[in-house]
Amino acid sequence: MEEGPRKADESTPPEHRVPHGAAEGRLDPDQIDEHAMYNEANPAEIINFFNYGELIHYGKHSEEYDKLAEDAELEAIQHNNFKQAMLGLIHLYFGFSEVIRSAIGLKRAQAA
Secondary structure (H helix, E strand, C coil): CCCCCCCCCCCCCHHHCCCCCCCCCCCCHHHCCCCHHHCCCCHHHHHHHHHHHHHCCCCCCHHHHHHHHCCHHHHHHHHHHHHHHHHHHHHHHHHHHHHHHHHCCCCCCCCC
């Protein structure tokens, strides 16, 4: 019979302790590093870098972007990080719009 992860006690070394919830496939929010969900990239910096280096304006970060673009693999990784950061903003904005819609009593449009 296979046993699941054992609970950590004081004698368990820290590197062998299973975080609470990890056995069930989830972690507590306070155990997730601030930038861990973004491949350790700062979302604000990466959005600013792409928006003002290539996508919206070719301006203050354009030289940095040109250097990044010399390495196609690294540029693809950073572009993926940018998309993940933007996806986080999209969730925030759509969620907030639902709060506002509900607060002012607007009903959703019915599909035709």
